[in-house]
Amino acid sequence: MSPVVKRKRKKISIPSRYLLLLLTCLCVVLMAVTFFTDYSADTVNRIAGYIIVPFQNGVSRVGSWISVRVDELGELREVLQENQELKQQIADLTVENTQLQQDKYELNNLRELYQLDGQYSGYDKIGARIIARDSGNWFHSFTINKGTDDGLATDMNVIAGGGLVGRIVDIGPNWAKVNAIINDDSNVSGMVLASSDILMVTGSLELMENGVIGFEQLIDSKEQVEIGDKVVTSNISDKYLPSILIGYINEINQDSNNITKSGTITPAVDFEHLEEVLVILKTKQQVTD
Amino acid sequence: MRRNIILFFVILVSFVLQTTFFQVLSFGGISPNLLIIVTASYGFMFDKKYGMVVGFICGFLMDIFYGGVLGFYALVYLYIGAANGAFHQMFYQDDIKLPIALITASDFVYSFVCYVLLFLLRGRFDIGYYFRSTIVPEIVYTVFVTVFLYPCILMLNRSVGDVERGDPKNV
Numbered sequence: 178m179s180p181v182v183k184r185k186r187k188k189i190s191i192p193s194r195y196l197l198l199l200l201t202c203l204c205v206v207l208m209a210v211t212f213f214t215d216y217s218a219d220t221v222n223r224i225a226g227y228i229i230v231p232f233q234n235g236v237s238r239v240g241s242w243i244s245v246r247v248d249e250l251g252e253l254r255e256v257l258q259e260n261q262e263l264k265q266q267i268a269d270l271t272v273e274n275t276q277l278q279q280d281k282y283e284l285n286n287l288r289e290l291y292q293l294d295g296q297y298s299g300y301d302k303i304g305a306r307i308i309a310r311d312s313g314n315w316f317h318s319f320t321i322n323k324g325t326d327d328g329l330a331t332d333m334n335v336i337a338g339g340g341l342v343g344r345i346v347d348i349g350p351n352w353a354k355v356n357a358i359i360n361d362d363s364n365v366s367g368m369v370l371a372s373s374d375i376l377m378v379t380g381s382l383e384l385m386e387n388g389v390i391g392f393e394q395l396i397d398s399k400e401q402v403e404i405g406d407k408v409v410t411s412n413i414s415d416k417y418l419p420s421i422l423i424g425y426i427n428e429i430n431q432d433s434n435n436i437t438k439s440g441t442i443t444p445a446v447d448f449e450h451l452e453e454v455l456v457i458l459k460t461k462q463q464v465t466d
Numbered sequence: 467m468r469r470n471i472i473l474f475f476v477i478l479v480s481f482v483l484q485t486t487f488f489q490v491l492s493f494g495g496i497s498p499n500l501l502i503i504v505t506a507s508y509g510f511m512f513d514k515k516y517g518m519v520v521g522f523i524c525g526f527l528m529d530i531f532y533g534g535v536l537g538f539y540a541l542v543y544l545y546i547g548a549a550n551g552a553f554h555q556m557f558y559q560d561d562i563k564l565p566i567a568l569i570t571a572s573d574f575v576y577s578f579v580c581y582v583l584l585f586l587l588r589g590r591f592d593i594g595y596y597f598r599s600t601i602v603p604e605i606v607y608t609v610f611v612t613v614f615l616y617p618c619i620l621m622l623n624r625s626v627g628d629v630e631r632g633d634p635k636n637v
Contacts, residue, residue: 193514193551200522200544207537225530229481236486244490309485311532314496314600315580318532320485347531354531361585362534382585383595386495 226324226349233309234322241452300418301458302336303327307451308352315382317357318343321454324351329456334418337454340445341365341410341421345456353456358423359390359448367392367423367442368411372401375411378423384441388449389427393439402429408442418461472622473508473520480504480615481527488611496603498611499573501528505543506572507565507619509550510557521547542579546572559624565616566609573608577601 191199210216305321323329325348335342335355343363347354358365358380365378376395384391395402406426412419424444432439480500488497501524509517525543529536550568557564581596590596 190515193518193548196515197518197544197548200518201541204522204537204541204544208535208541211536221530221536225527229478229527229531232478232482233486236482240487240490309482309531310489312481312484312497312501312528313499313532313580314577314604315584316532320531352531361590362588381590382600383590383592386599 222347222349226352230308230320230322230349230352233320237306237308302455303329303458304453305353305456306453316362317360317380317385317448318346319355319357319451320352321355321456322352323456324349324353326350328458329353330460332416332460332462334416334421334457334460335454336421336457337446337451339422341417341423342446342448342451342454344416355454357448359385359444361385365417365423366411366414367408369395369397369402369426370407370409371403372397372399372406374402375413376408378408378442385448387441389441389443390424391439392426392442393432393437395429395438395440396436397429397438402426402438404429414461416461418457418459469623476504476619476622477501477520477523477527481524485531493607494603496600496607498607499576499604500608500611500615501525501543502546502573502576502608503569503612503615504619505547506550506569507616509547510553510565510568511620511623512551513554514548514551517547517549517551518544519547521545538583542576546576549575559620562616566612569612569616570605570609573605574601577604 303323305323305327307319308322309320311318321335329345329348331345331348333345335344341358343355343357343360345353346356356363358378360380361382363380367376367378368374369376374395374397376392378390378392381391392408404426408423408426410417410419410421410423422445424442424446427441427443429438429440480503484497484500488500491497505517505521505524508520521543522540525540526537528539528543533539550572553564553568578601581593581601585596586593
């Protein structure tokens with residue numbers, strides 16, 4: 178490239194304050210567009226997905242391989258000791274097991290009565306691996322390694338270990354962003370299984386530290402809801418499929434208005450050690466249609 | 467040109483490390499903010515304009531993958547990059563005090579803006595709690611990582627012979 182061409186190029190360069198103004202306007206317009214419309218930047222997602230996701234995939238695979246090896250070494254000694262203790266426990270448990278088997282019959286009968294069985298085991302699911310987490314410390318969303326190419330779409334529900342993890346809020350061809358229910362900006366309409374009371378499950382950064390999520394707006398006029406009750410997703414939610422387990426009630430407080438109650442729920446999913454999740458390949462819209 | 471290629475890889479590596487590696491190495495759920503380090507360093511190492519562009523790219527990347535609305539983080543990072551660019555005149559390569567101070571300040575401003583716009587406006591008023599549990603730990607961890615990461619960024623760009631010294635003789 179000749180110096181003349183170079184100089185010409187420099188002449189076109191814009192002063193920094195105009196560049197600042199320009200980029201600011203661009204950001205504001207983008208924010209307005211994404212906030213007020215349903216527009217999601219498909220092409221940008223696609224490009225970013227092809228550049229970033231393969232790296233994240235690789236690094237997280239290497240990382241998990243190493244962490245597994247390290248854990249193995251550390252655990253070996255513990256395991257030996259544990260083995261002896263466990264042998265003793267087996268003896269105790271065999272006795273208990275007989276007892277529980279009897280309870281199971283009863284449980285099955287009750288479940289049939291409640292018509293809960295297989296409500297969400299009937300949906301098609303696909304496994305996905307978490308490859309990256311939110312880079313900031315304010316929110317707890319994460320990226321999984323499957324996207325539109327694997328048949329996923331936004332608003333699909335994500336579960337793990339039988340409990341609700343969250344839903345897909347943004348998607349690219351080979352990645353999807355999952356907003357966890359423990360996230361500070363997440364709200365899920367839930368239902369207490371025992372009494373069918375509707376409540377609102379709201380994530381909170383403050384409560385997350387104690388491993389719980391908050392709930393509010395529980396109208397429990399008959400005082401039926403107790404600590405330990407199961408909370409599932411309600412059937413009035415427009416994003417979440419009904420009857421997916423959220424967690425168990427941990428604490429109930431009467432609100433100052435004396436009408437509603439709020440408190441905390443222990444989630445069914447261990448969000449700290451989440452590595453693989455299942456995505457239900459049906460959205461609520463499709464099911465109701 | 468070479469500077470831009472290096473920049474591309476620095477941003478890519480920082481983003482990937484921040485979302486994967488450092489999430490595993492997080493202490494109490496807090497991980498360092500590498501993108502702030504990159505944005506701030508490029509701001510005071512080169513100039514305002516460079517800081518702005520780097521900030522915009524870093525923020526936009528955050529927006530694509532983790533932002534609620536497109537452009538929010540881009541805007542925050544953009545201004546942090548620009549502000550750091552204003553300190554280019556005071557920057558000397560051998561001095562590590564200014565970079566550390568600037569990165570600390572940048573991370574604080576970033577966290578504080580995030581708190582105000584994303585939490586305070588939604589009625590989460592317990593500012594003391596968020597300071598203790600998120601903002602301060604993040605700053606400490608970020609500064610700790612800066613001590614190792616910043617010399618790498620500096621060295622990468624020095625080997626290109628591209629870092630403009632901020633001393634008055636050259637200006």
